[in-house]
Amino acid sequence: MLRISLEQWRMFHAVVEFGGFNQASQGVHKSQSSIHNAVSKIENSLGVKLFKIEGRKTVLTEAGQLMLQRANYLLQEAKKIEAIGQTLSQGIETTLKIAVDEIFPRTVLYQVLEKVSVQYPLLQIELIETILSGASELLSQDAVEIAISPISLGTGFSESLCYITFNAVASPTHPLHKLKRKLSLEDLKSYRQIVVRDSAHLHKDKKASEGWLEANQRWTVSHLQSSIDMICKGLGFAWLPVNLIEQQLNDKELIPLKLNENRQRSTQLYLTFKDGDSLGPAASSFIAEMRLQCLHLQNT
Known part of the structure; x- marks a missing residue:
């Protein structure tokens, strides 16, 4: 049995927060005696002194400072428990699992995740x-609620989300750049x-190996x-997503290969989920925000 109630810890915290017993009574609308x-x-109950008087000020003792740290944590956790209870009563999920290529x-x-987290601060992503x-x-294994993938699931709901451009690249020192002519796919082999x-x-045995020549x-x-x-270090070549190598291209760490065909490739990404009716508000918010951001991406 706990000897000290949560309300008593809250009164202790109020004295510190408002700077004294009189101020705390006004701040929390309780009598000073209570x-x-x-x-x-x-x-x-604890056999410690929490406050001391210095002049006209009520200040914490060393023991009081230590207890305040613990009391703050206790009160914050109590608030979280109440918030989670309200979240559950409103049907908002506590966890959202997403697989992203x-x-x-x-x-x-990151922009989408941050906006969803601001809207649902207790959501664990x-x-x-x-x-x-x-x-x-x-x-397909129900290990996630939402997938962003180049593979469209046969069941459920899949929609085209965006296209990703790939460039064939190698480091500036790679022998392919020294051929000084247009390259064929046979050259790359x-x-x-x-x-x-x-x-x-x-x-x-059936794993995808898209792009292998x-x-x-x-x-x-x-x-x-x-x-x-590896490619920046001159160890090989590959088709890489342009959005992931913009800095390396700008810094000339990677240079596009001069192919006579198939210099660029484009891969479609799908936003997929099994049952829209079973998705919670946070998942629905993620999907809506992802659609919006990808629409902006296509228009830029």
């Missing part, structure tokens, strides 16, 4: 970054290609950033 009694109850523009994603069919697999592994776990040598990595780093 606040004194609450603080005295804490002091007597790594090629999707990060700036747009779980972001899973995937490659190729990984997001669709997670959605003689050099190492960096390929990003499909993040799906099921049907490993069947080059004589292939390095396969799990993340796009690894591919970008």
